Amino acid sequence: MSRKIRYGMVGGGRGAFIGGVHRIAAAIDGQIELVCGAFSSDPERSRASGADFFLPAERCYGSYQEMIESEAKLPLGERMDFVSIVTPNHMHFPPAKMALENGFHVLSDKPATLDLPEAKALGILIKKTGLLYGLTHNYTGYPLVKEARELVASGKLGKIRKVVVEYPQGWLATRIEASGQKQAAWRTDPKRSGAAGCIGDIGTHAENLAEYVTGLQISELAADLSTFVKGRKLDDDGNVLLRFKGGAKGVLHSSQISAGEENNLNLRVYGELGGLEWHQREPNTLLVKWLADPMQVYRTANGYLSKAALAAGRTPPAHPEGYLEAFANVYKNFAAAIRARLEKTKLAKGDPALDYPKIEDGIRGMAFIEAVVASSKANAAWTKLDV
Numbered sequence: 001m002s003r004k005i006r007y008g009m010v011g012g013g014r015g016a017f018i019g020g021v022h023r024i025a026a027a028i029d030g031q032i033e034l035v036c037g038a039f040s041s042d043p044e045r046s047r048a049s050g051a052d053f054f055l056p057a058e059r060c061y062g063s064y065q066e067m068i069e070s071e072a073k074l075p076l077g078e079r080m081d082f083v084s085i086v087t088p089n090h091m092h093f094p095p096a097k098m099a100l101e102n103g104f105h106v107l108s109d110k111p112a113t114l115d116l117p118e119a120k121a122l123g124i125l126i127k128k129t130g131l132l133y134g135l136t137h138n139y140t141g142y143p144l145v146k147e148a149r150e151l152v153a154s155g156k157l158g159k160i161r162k163v164v165v166e167y168p169q170g171w172l173a174t175r176i177e178a179s180g181q182k183q184a185a186w187r188t189d190p191k192r193s194g195a196a197g198c199i200g201d202i203g204t205h206a207e208n209l210a211e212y213v214t215g216l217q218i219s220e221l222a223a224d225l226s227t228f229v230k231g232r233k234l235d236d237d238g239n240v241l242l243r244f245k246g247g248a249k250g251v252l253h254s255s256q257i258s259a260g261e262e263n264n265l266n267l268r269v270y271g272e273l274g275g276l277e278w279h280q281r282e283p284n285t286l287l288v289k290w291l292a293d294p295m296q297v298y299r300t301a302n303g304y305l306s307k308a309a310l311a312a313g314r315t316p317p318a319h320p321e322g323y324l325e326a327f328a329n330v331y332k333n334f335a336a337a338i339r340a341r342l343e344k345t346k347l348a349k350g351d352p353a354l355d356y357p358k359i360e361d362g363i364r365g366m367a368f369i370e371a372v373v374a375s376s377k378a379n380a381a382w383t384k385l386d387v
Contacts, residue, residue, distance in 0.1 A: 001343050004033040005335040007107075008071060008080040010064045010095045011087035013039030013049030017183055018109060019086045022136070023053075025327035026084070028314075032335050035080055036071060038064040064095040072102045081338055082107055082132070088186040089194050093118040096133070100125050105132040105341075107334050111204050111369065112362025114194045116386060119366040123359045132341070134334040135357040135365075137208045139265060141329030143300045143321065144286040146355070147309035148213045148269070148276050151288065158272030160214050163242065163250035167206040167265045168258035172198070172236050175229050188234050195373045197234025199225065202265075203254035203372065204365040208357065209267055210252065211364065213278075216244040218368065220384045221252075225376035228257050240372055243382075283322055311352040330356050363387055 007026065012019015019039070026032045036059035039049035043062030050060025061067035064083075071079040082105035085095055093113040096106045100122075112135055113119045126133045139145060151157060177184040186192040187201050194200050211217055220243045225235040236257045242250030255261070265280035277287040284300040298305065300321060301313040312329050315321060336353035340346070347353050367385040375383040 001339060003077070004031055005082070005338050006033055006035040006080045007082050007084050008059075008067055009034060009037040009039060009084045009086060010067070011039065011085065011091065012037070013045055014052065015182060016086070021324065021327060022084055022086050022109075022331075024324055025138075026331045026335075028325065028328035029332045029335075031339075032331060035059060036061065036067060038062065038067040065098065068095070068098050068102050068104065071104070081105065081342070082334070085109060088192045089200070090114045090192045093122060096122060097125060100129050100131050100133070103129075103131070105134075105334075105338055107134040107136065107331070108362075110135050110137055110208075110357075110362070111194070111200055111365045112359065113366060116363070116366040116370050119359075119363045123363055126359050132334065132337055133359045133362075134330065135359070135362045136327065136330050137205065137212070137357040137361060137365075138323070138327040138330055139205055139209050139280065140212045140355075140357060141312060141326035142278075142280075142283045143305070143309045143312040144278060144283060144298060145209070145213060145326075146312050147286055147298060147305050148267070148278055149215070150306040150308055151276060152214055152269065152271070157269070157274045157276065160216060160244075160246075160248045160269060160271045162268075162270040163210050163214055163216070163244065163248060164268040165206045165210045165250070165266070166253040167202045167263075168253065168255040168261040169202065169263060170257065170259045170261040172229065172232075172256035173259045175231055178231070188232055188236075190233055193234060194369065196225070196238075196369045197227075197232070198236050198254055198256045199223075199238045199240075199372050200369050202256065203238055203240075203252065204368060205265065206252050206254055207368045208361055208365060209265070210242075210250060211361075212357075213267060214244070214248070214269055216246055216248055217364070218242050218250075218385055219245045220382050221368075221371055221375060222380045222382050223372040223375040224380045225372065235376075238372065238376075240375075241380075283326070284320055308352065308355065 040046040083099040085108040286298040
């Protein structure tokens with residue numbers, strides 16, 4: 001098949017932050033092209049945004065409904081192959097559902113939906129249609145996160161005992177949503193964000209990273225949520241104790257009122273034989289620690305890394321790769337999986353194209369949010385995940 005994979009975007013128009021990130025990520029490897037979009041709930045703004053991206057006027061739609069209906073009528077070789085959803089949380093499920101019902105694959109920003117029932121309904125629909133669904137938990141795309149996952153899976157660290165993951169930010173230390181700051185406004189609004197604020201926005205990234213690297217699933221948790229900023233409707237700080245299937249224990253800390261912090265996502269994993277440490281602010285370094293031997297420092301793009309880690313890199317050692325490239329790895333793998341479908345080829349087990357977050361991760365993320373909220377309301381009572 002001698003063409004790029006085509007996609008249409010829902011959301012991400014003028015004034016949006018994450019839409020630009022998605023478009024850059026999709027374009028990095030030259031395998032995907034934006035062919036249409038419904039970039040805003042305001043039809044005029046949507047069409048103006050499409051013009052900014054030099055799209056044909058007839059493919060700059062006034063609504064996602066119009067986009068999906070119109071694209072479905074086009075020949076297979078012309079219409080979009082998948083829909084990229086980059087809206088606030090409350091608008092993840094409706095376009096995903098309609099796209100799947102009309103035969104389009106879906107790649108959505110996280111969390112998957114506004115609540116757990118929607119996520120489970122989406123899971124049923126995906127299974128029914130047999131279409132592909134991906135979720136942009138972009139931190140799984142870093143080469144050394146994939147190396148960490150391989151190290152755990154290989155058994156070199158022994159049975160995992162302890163997982164510590166934290167994601168502190170400081171940008172919501174004051175009530176900036178009251179000033180009209182767009183990103184803060186929807187993230188602190190229960191109608192658009194869902195049952196949680198901080199824990200849904202970045203706590204789910206921490207939860208997903210911990211489960212992705214360790215291969216373990218959180219079975220139950222005890223959570224203490226706080227809303228420190230007066231007048232805010234959702235949590236802006238959370239502390240969670242974790243119990244994993246198989247006996248490992250963990251601690252998850254997520255905060256958006258940690259003054260001075262940027263995006264300080266960190267992960268530590270400890271097994272019977274060794275441990276590892278990864279920091280998102282220095283993503284090209286992975287520290288591997290042993291009981292009786294010196295600590296090892298793994299670096300991106302070196303030949304000693306695993307196949308999965310090398311497949312996620314693009315430049316020689318010491319040329320930094322970061323957030324956008326990790327995001328692009330999710331897009332690259334998802335597009336490769338779609339290409340395999342279009343070419344009617346079967347991907348072998350372990351193929352990098354299969355390595356992207358799926359609806360199961362989305363359901364687990366929503367179950368995590370709801371368990372955290374329920375536990376905190378019950379004075380940090382141990383609460384099982386409803387998955």
